[in-house]
Amino acid sequence: MVPNFSLRQLGYLVAVADSGSMTAAAEAEHVSQAAISAGINDLERRLGVRLLARHPGHGVSLTEPGLGILADARRVLAAASDVLSQARAPGSDLRGSLALGCFTTMAPLYLPALYDSFAIQHPGLELTVVEGAQEDLRRALMNGTCEIALTYANRLGPGVAMEMIRTLRPYVLLAASHALADRESVTLHDLADEPLVQFSLHPSPNDIEELLRNAAVTPKVVHSSPNIEVVRSLVARGLGYSPMLQRWPMNVSLEGLPLVCVPLESTVPDYRVVVAWPQNDHLSRRAAAVISFLRTHATEHPIRAEAV
Incomplete structure (x- = not known):
């Protein structure tokens, strides 16, 4: 069955969703606001669902069916762009x-x-x-x-x-002055009594909690931040340790203080x-x-x- 709506209409829907208003969508698509409104009204009629909730003076928002169709619209437009790219x-x-x-x-x-x-x-x-x-x-x-x-x-x-x-192997970030900094590897039990500086951007907290739980270690979280450089700087000042996955190219904090990356024992799973x-x-x-x-x-x- 050939769809009875156009790619342009789907593009109008995406533009409205991204900009939050008919006016902004019209500017983005280089058409009149009336063209955007007419295109989406016709799309709603052809699909048999209401896609947008109009809020006079406060823009528009997508209805629940509109949210579902928006995701499909993005994919259809991406596929169409791929076809065009391959042809040209x-x-x-x-x-x-x-x-x-x-x-x-x-x-x-x-x-x-x-x-x-x-x-x-x-x-x-x-x-x-x-x-x-x-x-x-x-x-x-x-x-x-x-x-x-x-x-x-x-x-x-x-x-x-x-x-x-x-594939990355977890490690522990330590201040260069830490007593375990010169070890070839450490276990989480080695650090069980020490303060933990937590990187709080998900899924990192869940992953670290799982590592600690599997090692039967109860963490003592003293600082938490979604900013990785804050975590690295706090560790560099000796305020705690932090289990990590991604390795930074240079082992210094933004303040220029030295850091050490000590691998966790080999029984810890890779990521x-x-x-x-x-x-x-x-x-x-x-x-x-x-x-x-x-x-x-x-x-x-x-x-x-x-x-x-």
Whole structure:
């Protein structure tokens, strides 16, 4: 059955959802407000559902059916863009746009290469990035805001496919002056009586709690922050230890104080960095190219916390 609505109408719906008003959507789409309103009214009529709740003087909001259709609309538009890209530039030349979600602490370690080297390889592809915690990225994948997301494999929930980028071994971040700083490895029992500085951006607290619980250690959390540099700076000042996954290139805090990364014993499970996407979605050429680039980048730039 051929749909009786247009890609343009779906684009109007996405524009309104992203901007929050008919006026702003019209500006973004370079059409009149009347064209936006007429297009969405016709889309509602053809679909048989109300997509938008109008609030005179206060913009619009999506209805519950509208939220569901919005996610599908984003995917349909992404697929259409992929078809157009393939038709106009067969082979390796990519065009169009791709929205990538990225776990916040991974952003400074992966995004510069995407914005630089990858952009040089694919100048016709527009890359936009949404940074956030795990639950933010899952929500963005499920509602179509992001096509793919770079994050950790754990706690993503059902309905998600993924491809591994690298595997990391947990370690403990310590001040260079710490009594255990010169050890080749430590156990969580070695630090059971010491204060813990917690990185609070999910899923990190849950993962650390699970590690501590499995080691039968009750943590003594003295500081908690969603800012990784705050955590690293507090540890560098000797205010506690912090179990970590992602290894920073330089073992100093922003204040210039030295830090030490001591591996946890080998019985602690490894963690996977992955690119994830909705399981039922077709992976576009653009997304596949980003995944391939990230895997190559990880291979060419190994880190000391990487499992082998």
